[in-house]
Amino acid sequence: MRRRNLAVVLGTVAAHSPLSRADVAGRTGLTRAAVSSLVDELIARGTLTEAATAPGGRVGRPGRALAVSDRGPASLGLEIGVAHLAACVADLRGEPRVWRRVERANAGRPPGQVLAEAAALAAEAEAEAAVQGLHVTGRVLAVPGVVPNAPRGLVEHAPNLGWHGVRPADHWPDSATVPDLENEANLGALAELWHADHTAETFVHVSAEAGIGAALVVGGQLFRGTRGFAGELGHIAVHPDGPPCPCGARGCLEQYAGEAAVLREAGLDATGDPVALLAERATAGDAPTLRALERAGRAMGLVLASAVNLIDPDGLVLGGAYAELAEWLLPAIRTELATRVTVRPWDPEAVRASLLGRRGPVLGAALLTVRRLIADPTRLPAT
Amino acid sequence: MRRRNLAVVLGTVAAHSPLSRADVAGRTGLTRAAVSSLVDELIARGTLTEAATAPGGRVGRPGRALAVSDRGPASLGLEIGVAHLAACVADLRGEPRVWRRVERANAGRPPGQVLAEAAALAAEAEAEAAVQGLHVTGRVLAVPGVVPNAPRGLVEHAPNLGWHGVRPADHWPDSATVPDLENEANLGALAELWHADHTAETFVHVSAEAGIGAALVVGGQLFRGTRGFAGELGHIAVHPDGPPCPCGARGCLEQYAGEAAVLREAGLDATGDPVALLAERATAGDAPTLRALERAGRAMGLVLASAVNLIDPDGLVLGGAYAELAEWLLPAIRTELATRVTVRPWDPEAVRASLLGRRGPVLGAALLTVRRLIADPTRLPAT
Structure with a gap:
């Protein structure tokens, strides 16, 4: 009591x-x-x-x-992306106090190497936080892959990294700082729920970049599915006979709206930051880029319409790096939703871009520990 | 207390x-x-x-x-289908004691007429129950349409009946016996949850016949969505450029797997009981019928794969009249699921036919009141 x-x-x-x-x-x-x-x-x-x-x-x-308190107990969020590592330290108020982000081509590299670099980035962020009087008491790592409900601590599959059955604890340099694990789309959705200024309590949060994931928030709670695999939006079919997908199926959303597919359609090379490049070309009015983004938005809209027809959410949030492409994606997404969600009223404004964007998952990772501490302050020692 | x-x-x-x-x-x-x-x-x-x-x-x-008690308080389930009316009285043990089902071409008829006939069927069923010493204390009506969370008592849209904004209470002959309303797929799912012998706690229940609806049961609870519109499976896209659907979109599941589409593909006329006819022709080995059912099963499998990728259920249940076609639909559904659910393990046996079939919705309607009475016996007067 x-x-x-x-x-x-x-x-x-x-x-x-x-x-x-x-x-x-x-x-x-x-x-x-x-x-x-x-x-x-x-x-x-x-x-x-x-x-x-x-x-x-x-x-x-x-x-x-x-x-x-804006000093003392704090929490660390970490993220391993396909092309970056990120860290964030938040204080107990939920305010981010340290941000770190480095570009890294992580796809296909040995997981141990990637995890060692993530641990090093975490140590840097914690040291910087210490200078501000903050000490990290909990750590959560966001990964672009499937994290089953049980056993915890396992990345079952992260296709865009090339990871299968990776257990970060097995590779972490210091057993005292092994982070908890969570899927990046789930953490992005939680950041949106806790940090962003909106009222939807039941929403689908799309987290798009190299892969396309999603998270479902139902009544203010993350819905992970029976085994933790909910939200595999990237492998929902857009076209039954569409292009083959590395997952083994055909016509998956990632084949229309994933970074590689959009770059290919736009006739662009994947050097540097592909999303920034797409935004730059679209801003310049490049017709192939605009067409590629419209095609991607249509495909996302079709799949999101399926999600709306199935689970009847309040809202849809376009998060992750693609939030930066919202200007070009949202009109096509809205058109497709208007066409395909007809049995019930649907407000076009109920789909919107995340204000957190790329920072969502790592911020959500940091806020997860903050939320746990607020819900049970006895997790912290009395001094 | x-x-x-x-x-x-x-x-x-x-x-x-x-x-x-x-x-x-x-x-x-x-x-x-x-x-x-x-x-x-x-x-x-x-x-x-x-x-x-x-x-x-x-x-x-x-x-x-x-x-x-197997006497005394009892509950009435009613159903208005596209081609039938049904009633069921269950005792407090949840045992059905009276079944009534009559064929009726309800599509396009004035709602008041259909509702008056449903009320007459209900009165007959209650009279028959009274002979067994049962008195009905609660009534629930299953409809093949959208029943919003609020305001209750409204059928917002029942496309296969041609109903828009129908309020059964406005047409019911006796204000003392106006039933509560619920979508038929939702009630079929609840019957499955409460009455059938299986262990899945989180499942998608497909209710197919003239239209195709679905219900989501999450952790043993019906999930109605933010506004009560969850489970619109029939209007999820199978093909972005598929045949036009009366809903206004293209390529909806009903255009591939709804009764009319399957009959058309099989080259059959819609006289009598279309599902019974399809089962009869399939049993006889009629090649066009077998092809039509395989095509319908593939389309259902594609859409169910989307549902699995999105919400990660324990199981999928094929209910409603189509449970009688399971022998021909399930192989194609399973093939499609195996192809399209690849990011996570998926057990082909996790999709199965309902044992309740056509009786599911009306039984669920009866059991809903039974469950309410068991959960709060003070709803019943002390004698």
């Missing part, structure tokens, strides 16, 4: 700070004596700070301002 | 009867005195009976056998 009340008090301050102890009692229904004891413990655990002055100077309600 | 305990006791007897009062106390952790008081109330509300002899004759545990 005390654990639950610690979470209630910390969650209340996180959502509404600054608050005085009296404000917290008022909002939670706990007695002021109970709140004081809980607040003292939360301060001891490094999760709350209490300023010397009253919040907002309201008359008749003296009290010092409580806020979630 | 007493309401909850009444439900616990009734639910325990429903799941494990016959039990003695002592057995119930043992299973629930309630005191024997509490159980006795609760059992007395449940008997007074007509939900339990107590026989004179001990269950199983176990030594040292005297007590009279409690069982859920």
Whole structure:
């Protein structure tokens, strides 16, 4: 019960700070004596700070301002992408304090090598966070592959990396800092849910770049499917007899809207950052690029219409690197949705681009630990 | 708290009867005195009976056998199909006691006329149930159309009936017997969940006949979507440039696997019971019929593969009238799933035919009230 009340008090301050102890009692229904004891413990655990002055100077309600700490406990998000590594350290308020991103051609490289470099990037980010008075207490790694519900800690398959049955813990240089694992699309969706300014509680979050994944958020909760494989949007069929896909099927969405397919259709070479290149050519009005993006948007729209017809979400979010191509993809996606979602009303504005874009998955990875700590502050030692 | 305990006791007897009062106390952790008081109330509300002899004759545990009543409170399921009306009365044990089914060409007829006939069929079924000592205390109507989460009581759209914005209560002859509404695929799925002998907790239930609908059951609960429109399987695209569909899109599953499309492909006329006709011709080895069913199965398999890739269920159930065509549809469905679900392991046996078939929706409609009464016996008056 005390654990639950610690979470209630910390969650209340996180959502509404600054608050005085009296404000917290008022909002939670706990007695002021109970709140004081809980607040003292939360301060001891490094999760709350209490300023010397009253919040907002309201008359008749003296009290010092409580806020979630911007020092002390923090969390690390890491990401292994097909062409990059990224790290983010967030404080307990959920604010990102350190960002790192390096380009790396990870596809086809030995997983041990890639994981060692990710661990090195993580150590750099943690060191930079330490300078700001933050110490990382939880780590989550985003991967562009399938992470089963059980056993945890396994990347069952990451086709665009060429990984099969990789267990990051087996390659991690320091057993004390092995991260938890999660699919990047799932983490991008959680970042969207927790960090972005919108109201949809049930949505499909598309995470597109080299591969195309998706995550389903249902009633404010991530829906991972029976075994953790939900959201394989990239291998939904656009055309039954379409081009063969390395997955073994034909006509999968990735064959129309994946980075390689769009570059090919646009007649471009995949050097540097393909999404930035596509955006540059589209901005310049290059006709083959515009046609390729329209074709990709149509294919995404067809598959998203299937998702809408099947699960009836509030909204659709275009995330990942492709958020930067939204200007050219969204019109075709909306056209296709309007054509194919007809049995029910569908608001064209219910599909939109993520404001987080490429930063979504690594931010979600960092926020996952923050959320866990807020939900159970006893995970942190009392000092 | 007493309401909850009444439900616990009734639910325990429903799941494990016959039990003695002592057995119930043992299973629930309630005191024997509490159980006795609760059992007395449940008997007074007509939900339990107590026989004179001990269950199983176990030594040292005297007590009279409690069982859920097979008389008294009962529930009515009704169904309006495109070509039939059906009614079912189930007792509190969930056993169907009255079945009625009549062929009726309901497509395009005035909704008021169809609803009046459904109400007459319901009255007949209730009268027949009364002869068996059953009195109906709740009514649910299954419709082949979209029933929004809000406002309830509205059939927003039933394309194969030609209904738009129909409110059955406006046409029902007796305001005391107006049924609750639910989509037929949803009710078929609930019947499958509650009545069939299988273990899947998360599955897609396809309900096919004139139209093709589906329902999603997630973790043992019906998933209706944000607005109640989840499961529109019939309008998921099989081919982006396929035949036009009355819904306004092209290449929808119904254009490949709906009754009319299969009959056309098989070169058959739609007289009598089209599904029975298809089964008869397929049994006789008629090549065009076999080809048409294989084509329909392939299309269903493609769309179901999309569903598996998107939501990662335990299983898929082929229900409704098409369960009778499973022998010819399932091989093609399984082939397509094996080709298109490749990023994760998929067991071909995870797709199977419903044992309830055409009876699923009306049985589910009856069981819905039974479940509600078991979950809250205070809905019934104490006599």
